[in-house]
Amino acid sequence: MADKKDPLIKKLQKRIPLTIKMMVIVITMGIFLMTITDYFQNKYHKEIHIAATTDIISQKAVEQRMRFDYYVKKYFQSVKLFTSQKRFHNYIENLENNKWSEDSNVQVKYYSQPPSWFPDRSIIRTFIPATYVILLDGKKRVREVFSKEKHKLPAFLLKPESVLYQLSQNQSFLTMYDGTPYIIASKNFIGPGGRLRGILTLACPIDNKFLVHSQGVTTSRTLVALTTGVEPYILVSNHDDMLPAGARIKDLRSSFLIEEEGFFDYGNSDLLVNLVTFSPKKEIESQTSVILNKERTQNIITSLVFILAFAMITYWITRHIQQITKKITVFSQKTLGMQPRALPRGDQLLILEERFHSLTEEVLTSREIIKKQAEEKTRLIVDNAFDAIITTNADGAITTWNPQAEVIFGLTREQAVGQKVVDKIIPVKYHDVYEKAIKHLLASDETPAMNKQLQTTAVHSNGHEFPVEFTVSPAQSEGSYLFIVIMRDITQRIKAEEALKNAKEEIEVWNRELEKRVKEKTEELKKSQAQLIHSEKLSAMGHMAGGLAHELNSPLAGLLPMIEKYRNEAEKGSQAYNELTLMLKACEYMAKIVKDFGSFSREATGEFSELNINEVIEDTLSFSGSSFKQKRIKLIKEYEDNLPDFLGEKTELQQVILNMITNAYDASTIEGEIRIRTKTLDNRTKLTIEFSDNGTGIDKESLGKIFDPFFTTKKPGQGTGLGLSLSYGIIEKHGGRISVTSEPEKGTVFTIILPAAT
Amino acid sequence: MLKTVFTNLSNYPAINISNNIQQSLGISDDHFKNLMYQMKIIKIFILILFILFINYTAADSANELSGPGFSDPSEQIQMPGEWEKQSIKHDPSVSNIDLAINLDQQMYRILLPATKAYAMKNGLKITITDSTCGNSAGMLRRKMIDVGGFCCAPGAMDRLPGIRFHTTGIAPVAIFVHPDNPIDNITLEQARKIFMGEISSWSELKTSDGKPGPNVLIRTIGRLHCKTRPGHWRLLLDNEDLFSPRLLEVGNIPDMVSQVAANPDAIGHETVWLATKYYEKRGRVKTLKINGYTPENLDALLSGHYPIYKSFNLTTWDSAEAKNVHAEKLVNYLKNHIETLDAGYGILSSSKLKKSGWKFNGTELIAEPN
Numbered sequence A: 001m002a003d004k005k006d007p008l009i010k011k012l013q014k015r016i017p018l019t020i021k022m023m024v025i026v027i028t029m030g031i032f033l034m035t036i037t038d039y040f041q042n043k044y045h046k047e048i049h050i051a052a053t054t055d056i057i058s059q060k061a062v063e064q065r066m067r068f069d070y071y072v073k074k075y076f077q078s079v080k081l082f083t084s085q086k087r088f089h090n091y092i093e094n095l096e097n098n099k100w101s102e103d104s105n106v107q108v109k110y111y112s113q114p115p116s117w118f119p120d121r122s123i124i125r126t127f128i129p130a131t132y133v134i135l136l137d138g139k140k141r142v143r144e145v146f147s148k149e150k151h152k153l154p155a156f157l158l159k160p161e162s163v164l165y166q167l168s169q170n171q172s173f174l175t176m177y178d179g180t181p182y183i184i185a186s187k188n189f190i191g192p193g194g195r196l197r198g199i200l201t202l203a204c205p206i207d208n209k210f211l212v213h214s215q216g217v218t219t220s221r222t223l224v225a226l227t228t229g230v231e232p233y234i235l236v237s238n239h240d241d242m243l244p245a246g247a248r249i250k251d252l253r254s255s256f257l258i259e260e261e262g263f264f265d266y267g268n269s270d271l272l273v274n275l276v277t278f279s280p281k282k283e284i285e286s287q288t289s290v291i292l293n294k295e296r297t298q299n300i301i302t303s304l305v306f307i308l309a310f311a312m313i314t315y316w317i318t319r320h321i322q323q324i325t326k327k328i329t330v331f332s333q334k335t336l337g338m339q340p341r342a343l344p345r346g347d348q349l350l351i352l353e354e355r356f357h358s359l360t361e362e363v364l365t366s367r368e369i370i371k372k373q374a375e376e377k378t379r380l381i382v383d384n385a386f387d388a389i390i391t392t393n394a395d396g397a398i399t400t401w402n403p404q405a406e407v408i409f410g411l412t413r414e415q416a417v418g419q420k421v422v423d424k425i426i427p428v429k430y431h432d433v434y435e436k437a438i439k440h441l442l443a444s445d446e447t448p449a450m451n452k453q454l455q456t457t458a459v460h461s462n463g464h465e466f467p468v469e470f471t472v473s474p475a476q477s478e479g480s481y482l483f484i485v486i487m488r489d490i491t492q493r494i495k496a497e498e499a500l501k502n503a504k505e506e507i508e509v510w511n512r513e514l515e516k517r518v519k520e521k522t523e524e525l526k527k528s529q530a531q532l533i534h535s536e537k538l539s540a541m542g543h544m545a546g547g548l549a550h551e552l553n554s555p556l557a558g559l560l561p562m563i564e565k566y567r568n569e570a571e572k573g574s575q576a577y578n579e580l581t582l583m584l585k586a587c588e589y590m591a592k593i594v595k596d597f598g599s600f601s602r603e604a605t606g607e608f609s610e611l612n613i614n615e616v617i618e619d620t621l622s623f624s625g626s627s628f629k630q631k632r633i634k635l636i637k638e639y640e641d642n643l644p645d646f647l648g649e650k651t652e653l654q655q656v657i658l659n660m661i662t663n664a665y666d667a668s669t670i671e672g673e674i675r676i677r678t679k680t681l682d683n684r685t686k687l688t689i690e691f692s693d694n695g696t697g698i699d700k701e702s703l704g705k706i707f708d709p710f711f712t713t714k715k716p717g718q719g720t721g722l723g724l725s726l727s728y729g730i731i732e733k734h735g736g737r738i739s740v741t742s743e744p745e746k747g748t749v750f751t752i753i754l755p756a757a758t
Numbered sequence B: 001m002l003k004t005v006f007t008n009l010s011n012y013p014a015i016n017i018s019n020n021i022q023q024s025l026g027i028s029d030d031h032f033k034n035l036m037y038q039m040k041i042i043k044i045f046i047l048i049l050f051i052l053f054i055n056y057t058a059a060d061s062a063n064e065l066s067g068p069g070f071s072d073p074s075e076q077i078q079m080p081g082e083w084e085k086q087s088i089k090h091d092p093s094v095s096n097i098d099l100a101i102n103l104d105q106q107m108y109r110i111l112l113p114a115t116k117a118y119a120m121k122n123g124l125k126i127t128i129t130d131s132t133c134g135n136s137a138g139m140l141r142r143k144m145i146d147v148g149g150f151c152c153a154p155g156a157m158d159r160l161p162g163i164r165f166h167t168t169g170i171a172p173v174a175i176f177v178h179p180d181n182p183i184d185n186i187t188l189e190q191a192r193k194i195f196m197g198e199i200s201s202w203s204e205l206k207t208s209d210g211k212p213g214p215n216v217l218i219r220t221i222g223r224l225h226c227k228t229r230p231g232h233w234r235l236l237l238d239n240e241d242l243f244s245p246r247l248l249e250v251g252n253i254p255d256m257v258s259q260v261a262a263n264p265d266a267i268g269h270e271t272v273w274l275a276t277k278y279y280e281k282r283g284r285v286k287t288l289k290i291n292g293y294t295p296e297n298l299d300a301l302l303s304g305h306y307p308i309y310k311s312f313n314l315t316t317w318d319s320a321e322a323k324n325v326h327a328e329k330l331v332n333y334l335k336n337h338i339e340t341l342d343a344g345y346g347i348l349s350s351s352k353l354k355k356s357g358w359k360f361n362g363t364e365l366i367a368e369p370n
Helices: A007-015 A018-083 A086-097 A162-167 A208-215 A281-334 A348-383 A403-409 A428-444 A491-569 A575-601 A613-622 A625-629 A650-667 A723-733 B002-010 B013-025 B029-065 B081-085 B105-122 B133-141 B188-196 B253-262 B272-278 B298-302 B325-339 B350-355
Strands: A109-111 A132-137 A142-146 A172-177 A180-190 A196-205 A223-228 A233-237 A256-260 A273-280 A388-393 A398-401 A454-459 A465-477 A480-489 A609-611 A634-638 A646-648 A673-681 A686-693 A737-743 A747-755 B099-104 B126-131 B147-150 B163-177 B219-222 B266-271 B309-317 B359-361 B364-367
Touching: A007 A348, A018 A172, A018 A180, A018 A196, A018 A208, A018 A256, A018 A273, A018 A281, A018 A348, A086 A180, A086 A196, A162 A172, A162 A180, A208 A223, A208 A233, A233 A273, A256 A281, A273 A281, A281 A348, A388 A403, A403 A454, A403 A480, A465 A491, A491 A575, A609 A613, A609 A650, A613 A650, A613 A673, A613 A686, A646 A650, A646 A747, A650 A673, A650 A686, A650 A723, A650 A747, A723 A737, B099 B105, B099 B133, B099 B325, B105 B126, B105 B147, B105 B272, B105 B309, B105 B325, B126 B133, B133 B147, B147 B325, B163 B272, B163 B298, B163 B325, B163 B350, B188 B219, B219 B253, B253 B266, B253 B272, B266 B272, B309 B325, B309 B364, B325 B350, B350 B359
Parallel strands: A109 A142, A634 A673, B099 B126, B099 B147, B163 B364, B219 B266
Antiparallel strands: A132 A142, A132 A196, A172 A180, A180 A196, A223 A233, A223 A273, A256 A273, A388 A398, A388 A480, A454 A465, A465 A480, A609 A646, A673 A686, A686 A747, A737 A747, B147 B309, B163 B266, B163 B309, B359 B364
16 A cells, blocks of 8 residues: 555655654644544533532522521511510500500501610611511501601501411511512510500512522622512512513523522412522633633643653654664674665654565565575485485375485386375385374374384385385474485395304304414414423433433443353353343343433434335334234324425434334234324325324323333333433424324324425 | 338338327327328328329420411401402413412422323313412412412411312321431420420430430421411421520421431421432431331321321312312312322321321311310
């Protein structure tokens, strides 16, 4: 509607400051309202004032009538008082004594000054000014009249009807003669014997003067009138000019407020009279006008004060409006980033309104920008998400379908949006579960699946089911549900997990193997350490045995030929011969020990040559094999063919092999079995020779000391305990190892490992 | 009571003293006892005579205070022969009317609706004015009206030649006070003393539970209308000279009601209906029981137990010059209408009065039952 306005008017409206506009409006409205309210105020105030005045007049009328009543009553009281005076009694008695009632020629005596029987002026002053004071004799004839008035006594009083004195007897009587109302009060004077001696009558025309006197001295102007007639008219008033006699009451109502205040039962009255109070409407209106003018003046002053106050308030408001406008401008510039604007001058409210409109537009623009930015960000997030982001409405129709969803499910956005999610991505077997979950959610605002990361299977557009991980978050938008589904294809992950699981299992196997090997190596290391220790022992023993053999060899070399010579010199069978034989055997045994000592301590002096182990074994067996026949021991040879050669000193190795075979032989029982096996190890980098028997075996305690020098399980004299120690040292010297496993009563296995020649 | 008197006499010191006299005169005991017995009889007789005298004088005094209830119907004002020949001349301001009626202010308020209804029903043009008994008397005397209404029994000055009074009923005159006044019941004698000024404080009277009334001066309010007519307030006190000089005279009934209603210490008198119903807007007043009878109890009035009342009368002309047939019919209609009035108006109709033995002279009530 504002747009339809003339631009010039609009411009003008805007240019005029608000304060001036408001002032103009307030003054115009004030004048308009004052005119209307003044009209109604005047009307109501007049009514109220007239009503109040009527009440006052009503009260006034009561007072005026009471004054009139008392004034009228005073006539009767006066006549009673006058007749009760002693001077009056004396006067009448005196006249009676002169038989005045019997006079036939009656002459009325007039007094212009108070007669002697009249009360003193000081007493009269309290009572009423009677126009006529009439004294009648016992025959009710007027004899004396006291009157200030010049005119004569009216005829009806001069020759009264007897009823007049009866009606006015002991009371004030109102009556009318010749159109003039009179008040008459009479009192009989009864003498001794009950005879009427005279009558004193007070009479007064009820005229203007009477009414004036009846109201006495009052503080306010009094307008009263006596009215009479069925259609009342003024009989007499106290203000002839305003209320002339004969004026009809109904004609006076337009000019006066009239209060007809009942009537006193005036002792007696044959007049239908009312005492009426009048109040000129002009006076009331004049009073009303004075009041209204004062009120109007007050109203104008009040209005001016209000206008001034309103102007100040308007100014104060416009200042605040200006400040708000400035704040809006600053907000627009700083917060919304709008171009700075200069504030125009004029109607602050319109400027604010305009500024507010532009601010609204600016805010909307900013909001749109922010919204677009947010949407763009959201779109980027959704489009670039690694997961499928799908939104559906409460009916399950797809509303959002991001590129990853297209990839995962093989459906384009156009194909998916608007379709039921249950039909597109949920396998048929889960349809019931889905429907129940949705119903439960809509009924109770919650479902177990909400806001949790779950796994299930989804269905690809090609019908292939694949594992997915998803979350469903419900949201409410514009009063309806929105479901945000974030879904991830976890096929690869599950595969990786399975591979990892397998790898893990392999690692565990490997670990176990490693542990086993470590254990074995550790055992080997322990053994090597033991062998090293043993070698060190052997070395020390070797040095010591070498020295010992050298020191013993010389005496024994001299001793043995001498014993043999002496024995040969002794007769065979003689004691000397036997004893010398024993001595010779003992020395030979000793020479053998010395010899072993020598072998034990002797350093390898021979050169190493490439040898075939199978050949070395066979060479050794060739000069010791006959002894197996004694115990019918079965020798089993299991030689691997084409064994690689190894570097070694043949004689030393033969000694080792011989020791092995000898020990096996010694341990074997009759018809035992000795097995010699050769083979390669570690890709033919090593050679191994096993000597096993099924003999008595070695207990566990002895097994640990088996390679120690001088340790033997044989009977004393059958072994020196140096064979295995010697063998141990030889094999070690060849870079090999020798080990033994044995189980009592089951047999013993000696294994020798030698490095193959490279 | 006699026993008490005898006891008092026997205990009288003079008798004991007389024992000394007997001894000094030498009279025998029997003779002396006989003599003393005769003296006792004489004393009791004198005492009874004294009591009777006191009661008689008191009753006589009360009767003197009360004015006449009715005037002698034989008394009639003498009017000139010319007057008697005059016909009725209505007020010149109204013309061509069938009836001119002037009613006193009480009759006017009771009978105006019925009169208007009668006029309408019978197609009569009736002028009815509202004034006083005195006005009715004066207008009758001037032969201006066909029917005059009086709230009082007619006085001698009202009995014009050729005029007939029709008593329509009587109504109790209530003595009433301010509603807050705790006094409920007074005797007729107390009422008279109050208005005479002999009882000047309410504390001289007792409330219904025997407690004295409030210690405030009694303000007597009087409306001494119709002084020359019998009945009404004159049944309380005969004339205005009997009333207290402190009596506040009011000019009309509304003033009487408003004065009493406005002053807790005031007491006034008026007919029940006007005081308690018609002018209720002027203020509320409370009627007092007199000798235990409420003024609202019309049976008490009918039986003569309630002592103050006024007589309502209408007049018609019997003289040929002034007679108006419409007037006769209207008066009969209004009398019948009063028979049907609700008891709330407080009027005992003439038929009820007749049935209860009240004395009538033709249509005019002239005396209470014997």
